[in-house]
Amino acid sequence: MLLLAWALHGVDARAVLARMRHADPLLFAAAMALATATFPLRAVRWQVVLRDAEGRPFPLRPLWHATAVGFMANNLLPARAGEFARAYLAGRQLPVRFTTALASIAVERVFDGLVMVALLTAAIMAPSFPRHATVGGAALSQIASWAAALFVAMLGVALLVAHRPAPWLGLARRILDAALPARYAARAILVVEGFVEGLAVLKSPRRFAGVVAWSLVLWVVNGLSFAVCFRAFGLAVPWEGAFLLQGLIGFGVALPSSPGFFGPFEAVTRITLGLYAIGADEAVSYAVAYHLGGFVPITLLGLYSLSRTRVSLAELRRAERAEE
DSSP: OHHHHHHHTTOOHHHHHHHHHTSOHHHHHHHHHHHHHHHHHHHHHHHHHOBOTTSOBOOHHHHHHHHHHHHHHHHHSSTTHHHHHHHHHHHHHSSOOHHHHHHHHHHHHHHHHHHHHHHHHHHHHSTTSOTTOEETTEEHHHHHHHHHHHHHHHHHHHHHHHHSHHHHHHHHHHHHHHHSOHHHHHHHHHHHHHHHHTTGGGGOHHHHHHHHHHHHHHHHHHHHHHHHHHHHTTOOOOTHHHHHHHHHHHHHTSSOOSGGGTTHHHHHHHHHHHTTTOOHHHHHHHHHHHHHHHHHHHHHHHHHHHHHHTOOHHHHHHHHHHHO
């Protein structure tokens, strides 16, 4: 909430509402349609990542329901509970371990980070980018380099574990046996084994390429939603600024925060659009409209999917606490 208060400080509420009312409704609807389309794309990509014990793809419908519920839970529950909810729903509907499903989601997050960094770097390299722009005192080129190094390192470790699981599982067993009582160590080892199973996509060049391709499609479509919304609000921001904005928002909401990421989203948007000389009133009107416009469709779709799976929000919350 402190970030939301910062994002709204010095902003004229009436000017924000006026700018929201005068946004082009057709362009805004198109932007929200593009933003919402990324969630089915996520389900399709998840079908490439998560497979059964024989390596066969799971049906798309339960993966879609789990995806919709997961992102709905991120909107309504704190601390990124949607990641747990998504894995829990997958385990309820499909013959897959919770930890395996959760590992597959972690793999997705690594690819998300790499693609976002690549698109963010492209935006920084564009001639229209303000060369001396900084965020928090650090040059954006430095931030992109650090983020790229982090995600490449994470992918490298995941590849090592996926291709040579035995030594890593052996190390995990020795550490857990030494650190925990036998009963808890045995349960923890099962969790680690399930997590390693979720990395299986990294052993298949074809599936690896498929995940890269779907990740690129997903984040280009998401970036286009930001760009179309720029036009809806008449903001003089070049199209590549959309990739910069989505990258910084992606990092801004990566850590657990308030339900729906209200606060981090608006603060990062205000800072990023300020780099292109967009005033606070204009930036906040854009941020609030885009955030609410994207919040409602997936929340409703998630609630519908939740009703189809016959699971309650309270059960998801209890399941998350139990897994933790």
